[in-house]
Amino acid sequence: MIDKLEMFIAVATEGHFGRAAESLGISQPTLSSGIKQLEDQLGVRLIRRGSRYGGLTAEGEVALVRARQIVADTRSLREEMRHSREGLKGRMKIAVIPTALTCAADLVTRFSERHPEVTFTILSRTSDEILRMLDNLEIDAGLSYLDNEPLGRTRTERLYRESYMLVCAQGSDLGTRDKVGWADLDGRDLGLLTTDMQNRRIIDRNLREAGAAPLVSVESSSLIVLAAKAARGGCMTVLPREVAAFLAAGNGLATVPIEGGQPGHLVGIVAPRAEPHPPMIRALLDETRRMALEETTPGLPKVRRAHPVS
Structure with missing residues (x-):
């Protein structure tokens, strides 16, 4: 039954039979057959479906919680047994x-x-x-x-615990300072992570509380993009200390500690x-x-x- 529960979890996760089958490396007919067998074994319909996936039934929602626990416990048991042998x-x-x-x-x-x-x-x-x-x-x-x-x-x-650095081209006026505050970034051209990132929400809060309103000219989900843009002098960025040091090394970038704001x-x-x-x-x-x-x-x-x- 474990393989059928894994199929059920995959469908609930993907919300699509084709993608679920692909994620498991099986054909869609095999997946559909497995879900049908699971429903027959449990005696309830788990998934609303017509020509396409229509979400979980009330029974399916309850079964999903138990299915995740059963699969997790089974995987853990397998790992324990393998660990004891190998x-x-x-x-x-x-x-x-x-x-x-x-x-x-x-x-x-x-x-x-x-x-x-x-x-x-x-x-x-x-x-x-x-x-x-x-x-x-x-x-x-x-x-x-x-x-x-x-x-x-x-x-x-x-x-x-995170702390933050201003990352900018070495020729920047702020790049020569020993430290800066969040208020120093008011009106500055910044490149930051996209707004779905928790780090961006943290930075936005620190800027807002300091009364700083920078121009965010670039948003990216990639730190490499932000560092490369800063190295070319097009903007500055704010990164946690360690990743800032790693990306700045040998790339013509200065890193300056940012003081104040909320604790990291x-x-x-x-x-x-x-x-x-x-x-x-x-x-x-x-x-x-x-x-x-x-x-x-x-x-x-x-x-x-x-x-x-x-």
Whole structure:
């Protein structure tokens, strides 16, 4: 029945039979047959359908919650059994907010040194998408904001607190300063992340509270686009400290700390709430704790990251 439940979850997630079949790597007739068999076994109709997908029935909505839990528990059991036989191995899929991608690279590099038989798929997604993907069992964990918007039923592990840098061409008048305030960006030409990004909402709030009204001439979901545009002198951008340093290195960009505004938000691992967690998630949470601890304990070797958790 597990394969049928996975088909049901895929249809509910995609809202389309063809896309659901494609995501599972099966034909649409196989998918439709599997859903019909599941409905026969449960004795209820789960999906409204005529010539196309019409949403879940009331019974389908209830079944979806249970289906996700059953599939998650089954996957966890399989991983536990494989771990007991073969040790920690497999592939972990993690979705990451764009501003934390360099941190994700550090974390998985550290993880791989301890567990070389685990491989990774790293996806760049918004914080909202990360929560949706966790709910739909599309990813194993996320790296996202922890304290700015509701996270639902999840387990979290803090990693660092964001702080912000102005990133601009080295010849810019602000690029020569030791620090700037949010109010200094009033009337300036900025390139920022798109408004669906939580980072953009944080920056907009700091600008608004400082009474600054910059000209946002470029919006992009790509940090590389923003940094490249700033390097060419077309605008400035605001990025978290670590990713700003990474993108500025050797690219003719200056980075200047921005002081004031709201305290930076916490960023860390978000995982489904489960007891016990699958072995790979337990190991990921352990590595996250070690990484955060090294930033806050004198004498321990430091990793390249943003501001430590406070």
